[in-house]
Amino acid sequence: MAATTSRTLELLSLLQSHRHWSARELTGRLGVSERTLRRDVERLRELGYGIESVRGSAGGYRLEAGTGLPPLLLTDDEGVAIALGLRSQATAGLRGAEHTTLSALAKIEQVLPPALRRRIEALQSHTAVGVGAGGWNRSGRPAPEVDAELLGLLALSCRDGERLRFKYTDASGQGSARSVEPYRLVPVARRWYLLAWDRDRDDWRTFRLDRISDVFPTRVRFEPRALTEEDARERVERAVRYRRRSIEARVIVELPRAELVEHLGWYGREVQAVDEAHCAWPLEAESVEALAMALMWIPPGVRYRVEGPELAEFLGRQAERFAQATA
Amino acid sequence: MAATTSRTLELLSLLQSHRHWSARELTGRLGVSERTLRRDVERLRELGYGIESVRGSAGGYRLEAGTGLPPLLLTDDEGVAIALGLRSQATAGLRGAEHTTLSALAKIEQVLPPALRRRIEALQSHTAVGVGAGGWNRSGRPAPEVDAELLGLLALSCRDGERLRFKYTDASGQGSARSVEPYRLVPVARRWYLLAWDRDRDDWRTFRLDRISDVFPTRVRFEPRALTEEDARERVERAVRYRRRSIEARVIVELPRAELVEHLGWYGREVQAVDEAHCAWPLEAESVEALAMALMWIPPGVRYRVEGPELAEFLGRQAERFAQATA
DNA sequence: TCTAATGCGGACAGAAAGTGACCGGATGCC
DNA sequence: GGCATCCGGTCACTTTCTGTCCGCATTAGA
Structure with missing residues (x-):
C-alpha cells in the first residue's frame, strides 16, 4: 500500500544522499x-x-537546486547535527533571525525521537567552551548559560498556543508557581525572555528563561491574545529596563594604518589614518573589560594612547594590578 | 497526477507547521x-x-516523535536558518560531529535555491562579531575566517567523488593550479584542511582551506582511493605539524574560593582553595593574551599574584603599556 | 446523565493512477 | 561509428484511490 508515495520519498532520499545516480542503480534500489x-x-x-x-555514458540523475526547498530527508546523525546547530544558533542570539531559527528548531524538536534527543544532550555537554574561547560575549561577561532544550520547548508552546505551568524564581529569589499562556520568546542583550499571559495575575508578565524551572506542558490549548510584534518587544524591554549602555573609546596607535589593518584583519576594518605614522582605532563594547581585551592585540612593542575616560581609568587600575601580580 | 503523493507531503508539512489540527481544518486545506x-x-x-x-470535542491530530525522523518540510526562512546554523556549527568546529555536520550541510546546500543562498550570504555578513564578542578563539587570536560556502562546496565534492580544480597559495606565498580528487575535510586546531589526491603530483596533499581560491567543480566523477579514517587524520596532522603548545599559569587570588567561584560561574569550576582567604585558579590557553584576558574577570579591588613565567613576563609588558597609554 | 463534537474504520463501486513491456529516438563519450 | 545512457509515447492490465454511507467509540461540557 502506498508504495508509490514511500518510493517517491525514498528516491528523494537517495538523491539527497549522494549526488549522482544512474538509472540502473536507482531501479535496483527501488x-x-x-x-x-x-x-x-x-x-x-x-x-x-x-x-x-x-545522457550518454556516465549519465545519470542528480538533485540540484530547484524552485523550492525539497523535503529534507535526514539520517539520524544529520538530524542531531541540525538540532545542535540550531540550538547553538538560537542561544547565541543571531540578530534578525531569532524567530525563524526558533521556528525551525520547534519543527525539528517536535519530531525528534527520544533516542536522538538524548544524543543531542550528550553531545551538547561536550561542547562547553574553555577560558578564552568563544564564551565571552559582547557585554564582556561570560554568557549566561541558556538551556537550549527549554528554549525549544517554550518555542513549541508559543507556536502552538499551549498552556504551561512552571516554577519561577524572581530577581529577589522568591519562587512561585505560574500558569501561563506563552506568547513570544524575545532575546534582549544575549538573554532570552518569555512574554506570556499570567493566568493567575490576569496580566502580561515577562520571565527570564534562566529563572524558569520545572516546566510542565499541559497540552491545553488556548486562543492567543492579540498583541502586536512591537507591543511585545516593548513590553519586554520595559520589563527588563534594558539600556544599551555601550562604552566607546579610541586608541591612537603609533603605526601606519595599513600595518595595523594588516595585523588585525577583520577587526581592524574601522581603523582610520591620522597621519603617516599614526592611526586611530575606534572601539565600542558593552564593558571596559571587553575594550581592554582589544588592546592586547596591538602588536608588541608598538606604542599607543587611549582616549576615553572609562577605559583610561580602567587601564590605570589594571596596570597597577598587573604590576602587583608579578611583583 | 501524483495528487496523492504531493498531498501526503502537504499534510506532513501542515502537521509540522502547527501542532494541532482538527480533521475539518485539514480536509479544508487539502x-x-x-x-x-x-x-x-x-x-x-x-x-x-x-x-x-x-477524539472527542477539541480533538484533532498532532505530529509527535515517531520511530524515525520524518522528512523535514521547511519554509524558505527556516531553510536559511538551518543552513546558517550548520555553517556556523561547521566553522566553529564542534568536536566529534564535524563529519555529520558537513554531511547535513552538504545535503541542504545541494538543494538550496539561489535566492536563498544569496539571503544566507547577506545574513552571514551581518552576523560578524564585534570586538570582544565570540570572535576570539582558544588560541587567543581572532579566528581565521572560514569560508562557509567553500566548506559546503568542498564537502559536497568529497561526498560525491567529484574532481576539483582550484588555485592554491602555499605557506611561502607560491601560487599554483591544482587538479585534485578531494577525499576528506579535517579540522585541526580550528582550521580546516582538505585532504586530496593531487593528480599532477600523483600523491596525497593537504590544503589549508583559507589558501584555496577559484574553485571550479569539474563535474567529473572519480572512484575514491582507499584510505582509512585514521590514515587520513594522521596524514593531515603530520602535514600540519600541529603541536598543541598550550600555555599554563596559575593565579593566586586573595579571595575565599567560594566567592571567586560565585563570581566566575562556569569558568571558575577549577578554582581550588589555598587557605581561608586565598584560592588558586589554574589557567590554560593557547596564548598569553588569552590568559591575560581571564585575569580581567577577577573582581575589582581584589589582589592577586600570577605564577607562570610567560604570563608574568607578558603582564609586566602590558602593565607598562597600559600605563603609557593613559599618560 | 445526556448531548454535541470529534475521530474510527468497514464496505462498496466507480474513477484514477500506477506499472511494465515494448519501441524508436536523442545525446554524449571514446 | 559503436556503445551506454536517458527520453517519452502507447497499450493493456492491475492496483490504488476516492467519496459515500454507516454505525461505533471517546471526550468535554451542560
Whole structure:
C-alpha cells in the first residue's frame, strides 16, 4: 500500500544522499522498472524539485537546486547535527533571525525521537567552551548559560498556543508557581525572555528563561491574545529596563594604518589614518573589560594612547594590578 | 497526477507547521473528504511518523516523535536558518560531529535555491562579531575566517567523488593550479584542511582551506582511493605539524574560593582553595593574551599574584603599556 | 446523565493512477 | 561509428484511490 508515495520519498532520499545516480542503480534500489523510475523523476520535477539528468555514458540523475526547498530527508546523525546547530544558533542570539531559527528548531524538536534527543544532550555537554574561547560575549561577561532544550520547548508552546505551568524564581529569589499562556520568546542583550499571559495575575508578565524551572506542558490549548510584534518587544524591554549602555573609546596607535589593518584583519576594518605614522582605532563594547581585551592585540612593542575616560581609568587600575601580580 | 503523493507531503508539512489540527481544518486545506484524510494519516503512520489523534470535542491530530525522523518540510526562512546554523556549527568546529555536520550541510546546500543562498550570504555578513564578542578563539587570536560556502562546496565534492580544480597559495606565498580528487575535510586546531589526491603530483596533499581560491567543480566523477579514517587524520596532522603548545599559569587570588567561584560561574569550576582567604585558579590557553584576558574577570579591588613565567613576563609588558597609554 | 463534537474504520463501486513491456529516438563519450 | 545512457509515447492490465454511507467509540461540557 502506498508504495508509490514511500518510493517517491525514498528516491528523494537517495538523491539527497549522494549526488549522482544512474538509472540502473536507482531501479535496483527501488525495485521498479526503468520506465517507472522515469515517471517518478518526472513527478518530483513537477513538484518543483530540480533533478538534472545527464545522457550518454556516465549519465545519470542528480538533485540540484530547484524552485523550492525539497523535503529534507535526514539520517539520524544529520538530524542531531541540525538540532545542535540550531540550538547553538538560537542561544547565541543571531540578530534578525531569532524567530525563524526558533521556528525551525520547534519543527525539528517536535519530531525528534527520544533516542536522538538524548544524543543531542550528550553531545551538547561536550561542547562547553574553555577560558578564552568563544564564551565571552559582547557585554564582556561570560554568557549566561541558556538551556537550549527549554528554549525549544517554550518555542513549541508559543507556536502552538499551549498552556504551561512552571516554577519561577524572581530577581529577589522568591519562587512561585505560574500558569501561563506563552506568547513570544524575545532575546534582549544575549538573554532570552518569555512574554506570556499570567493566568493567575490576569496580566502580561515577562520571565527570564534562566529563572524558569520545572516546566510542565499541559497540552491545553488556548486562543492567543492579540498583541502586536512591537507591543511585545516593548513590553519586554520595559520589563527588563534594558539600556544599551555601550562604552566607546579610541586608541591612537603609533603605526601606519595599513600595518595595523594588516595585523588585525577583520577587526581592524574601522581603523582610520591620522597621519603617516599614526592611526586611530575606534572601539565600542558593552564593558571596559571587553575594550581592554582589544588592546592586547596591538602588536608588541608598538606604542599607543587611549582616549576615553572609562577605559583610561580602567587601564590605570589594571596596570597597577598587573604590576602587583608579578611583583 | 501524483495528487496523492504531493498531498501526503502537504499534510506532513501542515502537521509540522502547527501542532494541532482538527480533521475539518485539514480536509479544508487539502480539499479531500474526511475519509481520505484518515487514510492519509494512516499512510503516514505506516511510514513510521508519529501522528497522534485525540477524539472527542477539541480533538484533532498532532505530529509527535515517531520511530524515525520524518522528512523535514521547511519554509524558505527556516531553510536559511538551518543552513546558517550548520555553517556556523561547521566553522566553529564542534568536536566529534564535524563529519555529520558537513554531511547535513552538504545535503541542504545541494538543494538550496539561489535566492536563498544569496539571503544566507547577506545574513552571514551581518552576523560578524564585534570586538570582544565570540570572535576570539582558544588560541587567543581572532579566528581565521572560514569560508562557509567553500566548506559546503568542498564537502559536497568529497561526498560525491567529484574532481576539483582550484588555485592554491602555499605557506611561502607560491601560487599554483591544482587538479585534485578531494577525499576528506579535517579540522585541526580550528582550521580546516582538505585532504586530496593531487593528480599532477600523483600523491596525497593537504590544503589549508583559507589558501584555496577559484574553485571550479569539474563535474567529473572519480572512484575514491582507499584510505582509512585514521590514515587520513594522521596524514593531515603530520602535514600540519600541529603541536598543541598550550600555555599554563596559575593565579593566586586573595579571595575565599567560594566567592571567586560565585563570581566566575562556569569558568571558575577549577578554582581550588589555598587557605581561608586565598584560592588558586589554574589557567590554560593557547596564548598569553588569552590568559591575560581571564585575569580581567577577577573582581575589582581584589589582589592577586600570577605564577607562570610567560604570563608574568607578558603582564609586566602590558602593565607598562597600559600605563603609557593613559599618560 | 445526556448531548454535541470529534475521530474510527468497514464496505462498496466507480474513477484514477500506477506499472511494465515494448519501441524508436536523442545525446554524449571514446 | 559503436556503445551506454536517458527520453517519452502507447497499450493493456492491475492496483490504488476516492467519496459515500454507516454505525461505533471517546471526550468535554451542560
